[in-house]
Amino acid sequence: MIVYTDSPSFAEEYTPHRTKWQALVAAEIDEPIRLLALLLMPEADIIYRAHLASDPQWQYGFFIEYASKSQFDILTRLCHLDRSLPDGILCLAGSGEKFHGFKNRPWVALAGNLHLSVFLAPHQKIDHFWTGFTVLSAISVIHTLDELQYLGETATIKWVNDILIDRAKVCGVLAQTQIQGDLVCGVVLGIGLNVKSRPVIDATSYASRFAALADYMPAGKCDLTKIFSRLVYHLRQNYNLLLNGKYVDLINFYRARSYILGKNVEILTDPTNGEPERIIRGKAVSIGENLELYFAERLEPVTEGRLAMIP
DSSP: OEEEESOHHHHTTSSSSOOOOEEEOGGGSOGGGHHHHHHHSTTOSSEEEEEOOOOTTOOEEEEEEEESSOHHHHHHHHHHTTOOOOSOEEEEEEEESSOBOGGGOBOOOOTTSEEEEEEEOOOBOOTTHHHHHHHHHHHHHHHHHHTSTTTTTOEEEETTTEEEETTEEEEEEEEEEEEETTEEEEEEEEEEEOSSOOOOOOOOSSOSOBOOGGGGSOTTOOOHHHHHHHHHHHHHHHHHHHHTTOHHHHHHHHHHTBSSTTSEEEEEOOOSSSOOOEEEEEEEEEEOTTSOEEETTEEEEEOSSEEEEOO
């Protein structure tokens, strides 16, 4: 993997060994990703490059200590402009501004946490692609957290894209796809995982508490290098399952780790303006193939809306 950074010391927090860095100016950056590099690091006079041994899935990595704009949004914009980005790009920010979750809800990007955006260019037909990449991202986080010694299998998924531990939100995931005909040509994934820093955010009915992994682990045991490495490993593993028509394996794991099934919840509309209205209040009993949510109280599934937990 070819890695670019504005801060070698920051990048080396996520690599398991010391790296030999080459200082560059913009004209020396590889042509396929030069524009991306300039958008990700607009204020960097010097950009550093290194070659790291890694999984061949990942061609380029950008490790930015402080991102002034959402890396997810930059990748999405270039994808939609058909800039022919190469497959397998990892963008990691230490902290930053203008980060967001689903429907542009603000996400606090604090130092010590993991803010990862991923670009993939499958250029093939993919069954259930409209939900598959959200499922892929969520369960990759779960697989990663399951490997951490002190967490066990305590992480769960709150429909549709939040990761909880002990009812507290520790992570959110996003996915955008670009389609040409029957082919999925570009995919952007976004993962915000609170590792060491707990954001101070007012509780709502949608998220009663926020937490970081460090809240559940002994001091000094949150290894960012390991967590990052295992997360990108599981992203690649689950991506390969999706590419090879094994979406059923992904959705079944998603269902198995759902927090809400068997619980009473409320689904509300999620308007841009105005007050939300209740869609249904009742017991969630199953999740369909396309993430539609079924309730004991009605036959028709819910396909959109915002879920609130009922105490």
